[in-house]
Amino acid sequence: MGSSLLHALPQDVRRDGERLFDISMWCIGRDVSHTDNLLLRRGLSRERIPAGQQGTSAYSGALPGGGALTLWGFGALCRVCGESVYVPRDGFTPFLVEEGRVAWPVFQAAALGTPREPVTPGECSAARAAVASLAEWLAGYEEWVVSLLGSGWRHECLAARRKAPAVPVEMLAAEWRRLAERVEALERPVENESFVPFTGA
Known part of the structure; x- marks a missing residue:
């Protein structure tokens, strides 16, 4: 892993993001097999895998604040700021895609x-x-799922998973929002210096 990645996301953010992403992707996998496919109900469009091909279906929608999202079982592609950024489920390390x-x-x-x-x-x-x-987006999606079906559905989703989740299901949306704030804060390191009290003449 190149040292340049440290400038994009520090290791602790990638580690926490990977844990959250793994839980959310597992839950989303259950959501699409729900009798009422929840990603479609949420307004995403689906591109099915052609017969005979390997892989996972692609779901596409809009990101909060502008931009577009494509979601697969293996990760997400976000189109923002003129770039296409791929965030894999394994590692949660953002890469650029041409x-x-x-x-x-x-x-x-x-x-x-x-x-x-x-x-x-x-x-x-x-x-x-x-x-x-x-x-x-994932925070908003989790809040929407709970408002639609109650927390019981998420408990059911995670009960089918053999390993215990890294965070309680009730905290999933809040943890995603906290992660978003941590990432956004990385863009403001210089601004924090303005809080140093001015002393002198």
């Missing part, structure tokens, strides 16, 4: 080509914006 070189529709991670690390300040900023938007 969409012009991708043959759409995509049903496997390998079809996204060779994503590259964000290296310039602008690319790192876009990567952070994408992760924050994704976290906000």
Whole structure:
């Protein structure tokens, strides 16, 4: 893993994000198999896998504050700030994708080509914006699911998972919002200096 990634997301954010993303993606997998496919009900559009192909269906929708989202079982692609940022389920490390070189529709991670690390300040900023938007979308989605079906459905989803969740299901939306705030705060390191009291003549 290149050191440039540290400029996009610190290791603790990636670690916490990976834990949350794994829980949410598991739950979303249950949501799409619900008798009333919850992603479709939420307003996302679906691109089914053609017969004989491997992979997972693609669900697309809008991100909060602008931008677009494509969600698969293996990760998410966020189009923000003029960049296409791929956030894999495994590792939660944002990469840049050159969409012009991708043959759409995509049903496997390998079809996204060779994503590259964000290296310039602008690319790192876009990567952070994408992760924050994704976290906000997932927070809003979790709140919507609970308002629609109650927390019982999420407990049912996680009961089918053999390992205990890293966070209680009731805290999932709040933890996503907290992660979004942590990522957004990475964009404001210099502003914090303004809180130092001025002393002197």
